[in-house]
Amino acid sequence: MNKTEIKSLRAGDSYYKLQHSSGLTIYVYPKEGYRSSYAIIGTKYGSVNNCFSVDNGKKITVPDGIAHYLEHKLFESAEGDAFTRYAETGASANAYTSFEKTCYLFSCTDRFEESLEILLDFVSDPYFTAQTVAKEQGIIGQEIKMYDDSPDWRVMFNMLENMYHNHPVRIDIAGTVESIAEITAEKLYDCYHAFYNLHNMALCVSGNVTVEQVLAICDKMLKPCEKHSIQNYFEDEPDEIVNPYVEQTFPVMMPMFNLGFKEKPVPLNEKKLAAIDVLLFMLASPTSALYRELMDHNLINNSFSYELFDGPGYCSVIFGGESRAPQQAAEMIKQYITRMKTEGLDRDDFEVARKSVYGDVISSLNSVSAIANTVMGYHFSDNELFAYIDAVADMTFEEVSACLSEMLDVNNCTLSVVKGSDTEAADE
Amino acid sequence: MSLCRQQIAEGVYFNTVRDSRFKTMKLSVNLFVPLSEQTASANALLAGVLSRSCQAYPDFTALSRKLSALYGADLTVSCNKLGETQVISVSASGLDDRYALDNESIARELSGLLCGVIFAPNLVGDAFVTEEVEQERRQLLDLIDSEYNDKRVYAIARMIELMCTGEVFGIRRYGTAEAIQTVTPASLYEAWKNLLRNSVAEIMYIGDSAPDQAISVFTEAFRAVDRRPCALHSEIVREAGEVKRFTETVDVSQAKLVMGFRAGTALPEKGITAAALMCAILGGTATSKLFCNVREKQSLCYYCAARYDKYKGIVIIDSGVEGENIEKLERGILKEIEDMKNGEISEFEINSTKMAIINSYQSSNDTVSGIESWYASQLMQDGFKSIEEACEVINAVTKEEIVAAANRLRLDTIYVLKNQEGEQ
Numbered sequence: 113m114n115k116t117e118i119k120s121l122r123a124g125d126s127y128y129k130l131q132h133s134s135g136l137t138i139y140v141y142p143k144e145g146y147r148s149s150y151a152i153i154g155t156k157y158g159s160v161n162n163c164f165s166v167d168n169g170k171k172i173t174v175p176d177g178i179a180h181y182l183e184h185k186l187f188e189s190a191e192g193d194a195f196t197r198y199a200e201t202g203a204s205a206n207a208y209t210s211f212e213k214t215c216y217l218f219s220c221t222d223r224f225e226e227s228l229e230i231l232l233d234f235v236s237d238p239y240f241t242a243q244t245v246a247k248e249q250g251i252i253g254q255e256i257k258m259y260d261d262s263p264d265w266r267v268m269f270n271m272l273e274n275m276y277h278n279h280p281v282r283i284d285i286a287g288t289v290e291s292i293a294e295i296t297a298e299k300l301y302d303c304y305h306a307f308y309n310l311h312n313m314a315l316c317v318s319g320n321v322t323v324e325q326v327l328a329i330c331d332k333m334l335k336p337c338e339k340h341s342i343q344n345y346f347e348d349e350p351d352e353i354v355n356p357y358v359e360q361t362f363p364v365m366m367p368m369f370n371l372g373f374k375e376k377p378v379p380l381n382e383k384k385l386a387a388i389d390v391l392l393f394m395l396a397s398p399t400s401a402l403y404r405e406l407m408d409h410n411l412i413n414n415s416f417s418y419e420l421f422d423g424p425g426y427c428s429v430i431f432g433g434e435s436r437a438p439q440q441a442a443e444m445i446k447q448y449i450t451r452m453k454t455e456g457l458d459r460d461d462f463e464v465a466r467k468s469v470y471g472d473v474i475s476s477l478n479s480v481s482a483i484a485n486t487v488m489g490y491h492f493s494d495n496e497l498f499a500y501i502d503a504v505a506d507m508t509f510e511e512v513s514a515c516l517s518e519m520l521d522v523n524n525c526t527l528s529v530v531k532g533s534d535t536e537a538a539d540e
Numbered sequence: 541m542s543l544c545r546q547q548i549a550e551g552v553y554f555n556t557v558r559d560s561r562f563k564t565m566k567l568s569v570n571l572f573v574p575l576s577e578q579t580a581s582a583n584a585l586l587a588g589v590l591s592r593s594c595q596a597y598p599d600f601t602a603l604s605r606k607l608s609a610l611y612g613a614d615l616t617v618s619c620n621k622l623g624e625t626q627v628i629s630v631s632a633s634g635l636d637d638r639y640a641l642d643n644e645s646i647a648r649e650l651s652g653l654l655c656g657v658i659f660a661p662n663l664v665g666d667a668f669v670t671e672e673v674e675q676e677r678r679q680l681l682d683l684i685d686s687e688y689n690d691k692r693v694y695a696i697a698r699m700i701e702l703m704c705t706g707e708v709f710g711i712r713r714y715g716t717a718e719a720i721q722t723v724t725p726a727s728l729y730e731a732w733k734n735l736l737r738n739s740v741a742e743i744m745y746i747g748d749s750a751p752d753q754a755i756s757v758f759t760e761a762f763r764a765v766d767r768r769p770c771a772l773h774s775e776i777v778r779e780a781g782e783v784k785r786f787t788e789t790v791d792v793s794q795a796k797l798v799m800g801f802r803a804g805t806a807l808p809e810k811g812i813t814a815a816a817l818m819c820a821i822l823g824g825t826a827t828s829k830l831f832c833n834v835r836e837k838q839s840l841c842y843y844c845a846a847r848y849d850k851y852k853g854i855v856i857i858d859s860g861v862e863g864e865n866i867e868k869l870e871r872g873i874l875k876e877i878e879d880m881k882n883g884e885i886s887e888f889e890i891n892s893t894k895m896a897i898i899n900s901y902q903s904s905n906d907t908v909s910g911i912e913s914w915y916a917s918q919l920m921q922d923g924f925k926s927i928e929e930a931c932e933v934i935n936a937v938t939k940e941e942i943v944a945a946a947n948r949l950r951l952d953t954i955y956v957l958k959n960q961e962g963e964q
Binding site: 122123124143144145146147148193195196198199200201202203204205219220221222247248249250251252253254255257258260261262263264319363364365366368393397398399401403404407410413414415434436463464465467468469470471472474475477478479480505 | 839
């Protein structure tokens, strides 16, 4: 077994990366003086992996929403469900499915080893029958309908549908009531056996734990797993967006918008991520001239935000929030970006942004859940947390300026608006 | 962790928790006043205006840039209601001085800044700056409208409003849009003076270094005010008449059912622990009665949660459901409550829920915000309990007390938000 210590002088912390004999990659990030521990196991398998093959075998296409469905069903075994087992240890458990990964987690302040055993046990023990699969239809059906009524969710997916022609990131993570009706126990097993291979997974533990504790449980619970190759198929995705504008009428009183810029889906290393984070802060944080201008014209309120949204085969930058005049807000954002591209960024803005982004990432190391989730995310994108912190601290103005020149093409963006009917809201 | 509490002026307390485990410090000023129709909106607007600027940083951009240069420090305000008390909180948090890249003292700057936004705002004579007030007015009105965007939040707020019509608790935490419209820069100045004079003030500090400087600036600032802190009180309604039913229609794909109960006990009574535990067994965890039966066995919904408001003494159960299943869901929920009243609660349910609550208590000690809310949630009580003491109290609750708590529940109001019949 291979064990590496990863240290950061700046953060004053260190953690360990281990390659376990079973095939699983394990991270342990002890936090001195903490009472609680947080463990999360994840597989590099999310809603976008809907067409794949294993070891060059048959190409399998599965119904939309199946990764999320699998997440719900994995909690069950022939003996009962994992929540009942956790109830014996007092741990608080949960799970989530995103576009590119599925994760199972718990946090506890006592009986950590027992809870970790439960986690590793149910994740390696699928149990799907026609009956248990059918039972979930109603529950997930209501989860889907809850999201159908969520304007934040709709405004984002309408944007993605009008940005991506073919990439499955345009499809709702939970699928639709119709697509999940096609899910069977057999299809769940296909997905499980393809993606829940320990070589495709990672375990991150943070808090009141030691490497020895975690290893002892992993040695006991995990059997060596044969590595196989997973091929994911994505249709070719044009560089251009589908439509520049989409609008949906919704029962809302505050209209909302997402303005998404389609970016080239190249893998981003720590340096590039740091440069983009500093750049977006300079452009659109509350310290920026753009934010001030939007506010002064009553085009945004403090729900305004921005994010880099990237994963396998997709990358975009999204600005969004509530606005009574979304089209004017989007126009002002585009004009500002164009102006910055010609006139260049400001060096004082850069210094403020670098310190602020640095402060945010150091602050996040207070939280055992933030640590474990971040380390997991970096693992699946082949990055490392402390390298990112150093990249922010050492970022230069020139690197950020270079980043701006390659990104945010104002002729390749999509505006999505969700607004009330005329009786509910007056717009523009 | 342990709390050091000292009174620094009439009705002003400075609470310190020294902890070296965190990379950040946090300082918050919480001002408590009775919730009232006359003042709720002005106070809410005031909170926004105070956090925008101050004499030293007279506009929003200048203040934001100052905070960001302090390694992304945050200055946040919130306006909440705890029972029939309105709480305006202004807090500053930032990196601990150890992590500054250029050896600045972040803590010192932040305490000065926080004191400045509260005591030295950006004024023109005896009024706030008109443009600043207008910006915050617009944003507060937006915020009120945006609560309608989220139908779960909206449905719960409507149920409370309808259940508590005629009670102070029926007033929303921001008051009303109409009242917000009538506030002027001069009336806001009066609201500010009143808030400084009449509120009960609780200052919380969590950080590594000693907060001596913060204590001295706030002591000086509050001593300059003619303090007349008001009494805080929430009315407990223990009985309900005939169940009130309300249905509203809107174009949604999922119906919402919200049920409001009188719990028969609230702060400062001892019964709150048993009521909280009863409520968690009913619908507070992934092994609760509602989760196991209404969601897992009957597949009726994705969420069905029960929560107990210890300040007002009410229990709210809410769920999202297919329109045609509303009645089935209501019967399902009432059956679980009936079972609890009849003592159908297993040892496993009691013990596992106690453990889940204890786990959340103990975990709160590992974050700055967790420590803050641990003590902040007890500010309205007599004295503070440590986590260990609170765990002992939870563990001592008996099944009989839980059953008794269930038997105190009185269904008061049922609110349904759904589609027009037949629409999809």
